[in-house]
Amino acid sequence: MARTTGPLTVAIIDDHPxxxxxxxxxxxxxxxxxxxxxxxxxxxxxxVADVLILDLNxxxxxxxxxxxxxxxxxxRVIAFSQFTEQRVVLESLEAGACEFVAKNEGRAHLVxxxxxxxxxxxxxxxxxxxxLVGDRGANRPKxxxxxxxxxxxxxxxxxxxxxxxxxxxxxxTVDVYIRRARVKYAQVGRSAPTKADMLARAIEDGLVKPDDxxxxxxxxxxxx
Amino acid sequence: xxxxxxxxxxxxxxxxxxxxxxVAIVGVWHLGLDTLLVLRGWPVYxxxxxxxxxxxxxxxxxxxxxxxxxxxxxSGRTARGLAGATLVTGVVATATYPPxxxxxxxxxxxxxxxxxxxxxxxxxxxxxxxxxxxxxxxVTVGFLAADGALDQVTVSRLLAAVYTTAGIxxxxxxxxxxxxxxxxxxxxxxxxxAEHLARATADEAVHAERRRRYAYLRIRVxxxxxxxxxxxxxxxDTVVRQRAAVExxxxxxLFVETDDTPHPLLHELRxxxxxxxxxxxxxxxxxxxxxxxxxxxxxxxxxxxxLLVLAGAATRARVTVVTSPEEVVVSVVADAPPQTLLxxxxxxxxxxxxxxxxxxxxxxxxxxxxxxx
Numbered sequence: 001m002a003r004t005t006g007p008l009t010v011a012i013i014d015d016h017p018x019x020x021x022x023x024x025x026x027x028x029x030x031x032x033x034x035x036x037x038x039x040x041x042x043x044x045x046x047x048v049a050d051v052l053i054l055d056l057n058x059x060x061x062x063x064x065x066x067x068x069x070x071x072x073x074x075x076r077v078i079a080f081s082q083f084t085e086q087r088v089v090l091e092s093l094e095a096g097a098c099e100f101v102a103k104n105e106g107r108a109h110l111v112x113x114x115x116x117x118x119x120x121x122x123x124x125x126x127x128x129x130x131x132l133v134g135d136r137g138a139n140r141p142k143x144x145x146x147x148x149x150x151x152x153x154x155x156x157x158x159x160x161x162x163x164x165x166x167x168x169x170x171x172x173t174v175d176v177y178i179r180r181a182r183v184k185y186a187q188v189g190r191s192a193p194t195k196a197d198m199l200a201r202a203i204e205d206g207l208v209k210p211d212d213x214x215x216x217x218x219x220x221x222x223x224x
Numbered sequence: 225x226x227x228x229x230x231x232x233x234x235x236x237x238x239x240x241x242x243x244x245x246x247v248a249i250v251g252v253w254h255l256g257l258d259t260l261l262v263l264r265g266w267p268v269y270x271x272x273x274x275x276x277x278x279x280x281x282x283x284x285x286x287x288x289x290x291x292x293x294x295x296x297x298x299s300g301r302t303a304r305g306l307a308g309a310t311l312v313t314g315v316v317a318t319a320t321y322p323p324x325x326x327x328x329x330x331x332x333x334x335x336x337x338x339x340x341x342x343x344x345x346x347x348x349x350x351x352x353x354x355x356x357x358x359x360x361x362x363v364t365v366g367f368l369a370a371d372g373a374l375d376q377v378t379v380s381r382l383l384a385a386v387y388t389t390a391g392i393x394x395x396x397x398x399x400x401x402x403x404x405x406x407x408x409x410x411x412x413x414x415x416x417x418a419e420h421l422a423r424a425t426a427d428e429a430v431h432a433e434r435r436r437r438y439a440y441l442r443i444r445v446x447x448x449x450x451x452x453x454x455x456x457x458x459x460x461d462t463v464v465r466q467r468a469a470v471e472x473x474x475x476x477x478l479f480v481e482t483d484d485t486p487h488p489l490l491h492e493l494r495x496x497x498x499x500x501x502x503x504x505x506x507x508x509x510x511x512x513x514x515x516x517x518x519x520x521x522x523x524x525x526x527x528x529x530x531l532l533v534l535a536g537a538a539t540r541a542r543v544t545v546v547t548s549p550e551e552v553v554v555s556v557v558a559d560a561p562p563q564t565l566l567x568x569x570x571x572x573x574x575x576x577x578x579x580x581x582x583x584x585x586x587x588x589x590x591x592x593x594x595x596x597x
Contacts (some may be wrong), residue, residue, distance in 0.1 A: 086513070127510075130512040130544060131512050133512070134512030134546045134547055135513070135548075136548070148548075152546060152548075155510075155512075155544055155546065156542070156557060156586070157584075157586060158542065158557075159582060161581070161582070162557075162579050162581075162582050162586070166577055166579075166586070
C-alpha cells in the first residue's frame with residue numbers, strides 16, 4: 001500500500017540522543033510525518049514504523065548487515081550516516097536501504113527521502129548520486145548517457161534547477177533521469193520486498209518500462 | 225631495495241657454485257673412492273658389519289648434508305651435530321682396520337671425515353673445521369699409538385698424510401671463504417654504485433623541479449610583488465586581490481605537487497581549498513571512485529580550473545572529483561563572478577557555465593581514462 005498522503009510514522013535509531021532530537025525537530029516541521037519510535041539499538045520489530053531512519057554506526061559497530069535483515073522483512077530503511085565512503089554507501093543500498101542520506105546533507109534531503117521512501121518512490125541524495133556515478137563495480141547497471149549526466153551534475157551542483165538549465169531540459173526531466181538511475185540500481189544485487197515495491201511503483205508511475213528492467217527482461221527471455 | 229637485490233643475486237650465485245663443487249667432490253670421494261677401497265680391502269675388516277655400517281652411515285650423513293647445504297637449510301646446530309656423528313663414524317670405521325692399518329691401503333675413513341667436515345662446516349667459523357680436522361687426526365694417531373705402530377717411518381708417513389689430506393681440506397675451505405668474501409665485497413660495491421647513481425638521478429630531478437618552480441616564481445609572482453612594492457598595484461583593487469589569490473593558490477599547489485601522497489590530485493585540490501578557506505570561503509571537497517595514476521601535467525590541468533574558481537569564490541564552493549570507468553571529472557561550483565576564468569584552458573575537455581539565477585559559476589574538466597577508440 002502506497003502512503004503518499006495521510007500521516008506516516010518514522011522510527012529513529014541512533015546512539016546519540018542529540019541526533020535523535022535533531023531529527024525529531026527537523027521532521028516536526030512536516031505535518032505528514034510523526035515519530036513513533038526512537039532507540040539506540042537495531043533490535044526492533046520489522047514494521048515498527050513506515051520508515052526507519054538508521055544510523056549506520058551504533059556504539060562503534062557498522063550495522064549494514066542489519067539493513068539486509070530489516071529490508072528482507074519488508075521494513076523501509078533509510079541509511080543515515082556521517083560515513084560517506086563509496087563502499088559504505090553502495091553496501092547500504094545493495095543491502096536494501098531505500099536511500100543513503102549523509103548527516104551533513106540537511107533537513108530538506110532527509111524529509112524528501114522519508115516522504116519518497118514511504119511512498120516506495122526513489123529519491124537520490126547528491127552524495128548517493130556521486131557514489132553511483134563513480135561506481136566501477138562489475139554489477140553496476142547500464143545507465144543511459146542522460147541518466148549518467150544527471151547523476152553526475154546533481155552531485156556536482158546540488159540544485160536540480162541548475163542541472164536542468166545546464167542540460168537544457170525541465171527540472172521534472174532531470175528528476176526522472178536521476179530516479180530512473182536509482183531504480184536501475186535497485187535492480188542489481190540482493191532482492192528485497194522494499195526494492196520490489198519501488199520497482200512496481202516506478203513502472204506504475206511510468207518512470208521505467210518493464211523492458212528497462214533487467215529482471216523483467218530476463219524473465220521474458222527465459223520464456224522465449 | 226636495489227642493494228638487497230644486487231647482493232642477493234651475485235653473492236648467492238657465487239656461494240651456490242662453491243657449494244655444488246663441494247657436494248660433487250664429497251660425492252665422488254665417498255661413493256666412488258671409498259666404495260672401491262672398502263670392497264678391495266673387504267676380507268681384512270673386522271667386524272665387517274661395522275665397516276659396512278660406517279660406510280652406510282657416512283652415505284646417509286653425506287646425502288642429508290648435501291641436500292641441506294644446497295637448499296641453504298643447514299643450520300649451525302645441525303652442521304655441528306652431523307660433523308660430530310661423522311667423527312664418531314670415523315672412529316668406528318678406523319676400529320675395523322687391522323692393527324697398524326690406520327694409515328695405509330685399507331684405511332679410508334680419515335680423509336673422508338675431513339671432506340665431510342669441509343662440506344658440513346663450510347658456512348661455520350673456520351676454527352670449527354680446524355677442531356674437527358684436529359680431532360680426526362688425533363683419532364688416527366690414537367689408533368696407531370694403541371697398536372704400538374708409531375715408529376719413525378709411520379710418523380713421517382703420518383706427517384705427509386696430514387699435510388696432503390687435512391692441509392688440502394683446510395686450504396679448500398679457506399679459499400672458498402675468500403671467494404665468498406670477495407663476491408660479497410664486489411656486490412656491496414656494485415650496490416653502492418647503484419645507490420649513488422639513483423641518488424644522483426633523484427638530485428637532478430629535484431634540481432630540475434626547483435628550477436621549474438623558480439622560473440614560475442620569476443614570471444608570475446615576482447611582477448605581482450614588485451608591482452605591490454613599487455605601489456604600481458593597489459592592494460585595495462579587486463583585480464589585484466584576485467590575482468594575488470590565484471597566485472597564492474598556485475604557489476601552494478606547486479609546493480604540494482611533488483609530495484608523495486596516495487592521491488596527489490586530491491592533495492593538490494585540498495591545498496587550493498585551504499587557501500580559499502583561509503579567506504573565509506566554505507569549501508566542500510568530495511571524491512568518489514578510485515583515482516588512477518595521473519601524469520603530473522594532467523593533474524595540473526585538472527586542478528587549474530578548480531584553483532581559479534576557488535580563488536574567485538566569495539563565500540562557498542563545492543569541489544567534486546568523480547572517477548567513472550570512462551573518465552575523471554573534476555568540477556567546482558562556487559559563487560564566483562563570471563569573469564573569473566580569463567585564462568584559456570589546456571587540451572582537456574573543459575566546460576564552464578555561469579548560472580545567473582543561482583549566482584554561481586560552474587566549471588568542469590574531464591580527462592578520459594581510456595583514449596577514445
